[in-house]
Amino acid sequence: MADAKPRVKAPASAAAGEPFAIKTLISHEMESGQRKDGDGNLIPQKIINRFTCDFNGTNVVDMTLSGGVSANPYIEFDAMIDQAGELKFTWYDDDGSVYEDAKTIDLA
Amino acid sequence: MTYTRRDALVVGAGGLAVLAMTRAAWAVTADEAIAEFTGGAAMGEGGITLTAPEIAENGNVVPVEVDAAGAAEILVLAPGNPSATICTVAFGPAAGSQRLSTRIRLAKSQDVTAVAKMADGSFVSTSQPVKVTVGGCGG
Numbered sequence: 001m002a003d004a005k006p007r008v009k010a011p012a013s014a015a016a017g018e019p020f021a022i023k024t025l026i027s028h029e030m031e032s033g034q035r036k037d038g039d040g041n042l043i044p045q046k047i048i049n050r051f052t053c054d055f056n057g058t059n060v061v062d063m064t065l066s067g068g069v070s071a072n073p074y075i076e077f078d079a080m081i082d083q084a085g086e087l088k089f090t091w092y093d094d095d096g097s098v099y100e101d102a103k104t105i106d107l108a
Numbered sequence: 109m110t111y112t113r114r115d116a117l118v119v120g121a122g123g124l125a126v127l128a129m130t131r132a133a134w135a136v137t138a139d140e141a142i143a144e145f146t147g148g149a150a151m152g153e154g155g156i157t158l159t160a161p162e163i164a165e166n167g168n169v170v171p172v173e174v175d176a177a178g179a180a181e182i183l184v185l186a187p188g189n190p191s192a193t194i195c196t197v198a199f200g201p202a203a204g205s206q207r208l209s210t211r212i213r214l215a216k217s218q219d220v221t222a223v224a225k226m227a228d229g230s231f232v233s234t235s236q237p238v239k240v241t242v243g244g245c246g247g
Contacts, residue, residue, distance in 0.1 A: 018204075019205050020204060059201065060200050060203050062197070063197040063208070067191060068192075068213050070168055070210075070211040075208070075209070077197075078207055080204035
């Protein structure tokens with residue numbers, strides 16, 4: 001897949017100290033490296049191997065993925081903020097590509 | 109240069125050895141993955157919840173959720189997969205809870221396992237049996 005399209009669902013505002021859910025999805029085939037093509041050759045692995053989410057430079061989650069994660073990896077987790085700022089999402093591809101998305105969030 | 113039977117045998121054996129090594133490299137077993145994660149520390153129970161469906165019709169997409177309050181890092185394993193490690197997740201200071209929900213591939217029916225490293229350095233684990241109707245690792 002030439003362009004992986006990241007999608008993030010996060011609230012526009014959140015109360016300080018209240019955990020809120022963030023849902024992320026990125027279109028990616030997550031080729032596990034276990035499958036064979038029609039000629040019996042292994043298809044080389046090509047996956048998103050790492051996902052991180054940061055809020056104003058502070059880490060929320062740092063996830064290492066393997067070929068055991070489904071295609072179009074869906075990741076849901078909770079974050080908590082004490083000030084307005086920006087949530088930054090980064091996906092790292094095996095081929096060196098980096099996909100990014102960001103969401104601004106206000107204090108409720 | 110002409111190949112003799114002996115040459116062919118040597119080349120063949122070398123090829124097999126390489127094959128065995130590469131296979132071992134990616135075929136990490138659950139025990140190895142857990143040992144690497146915990147460093148051989150003792151494993152406790154409780155304080156970690158793994159939510160997975162009892163029956164997964166499609167092994168390609170199995171929703172799982174793991175929740176371990178106070179965990180620093182969580183490892184999710186599928187011992188029955190060709191490569192057992194599914195993912196590891198570390199929670200930073202801005203995490204609202206130590207909860208992660210994702211979708212994983214399962215090759216066959218097995219006990220999906222989660223191991224959490226708590227903030228105090230102790231480890232807890234839990235597992236949940238999942239029946240898989242159609243395996244999700246190609247073939």
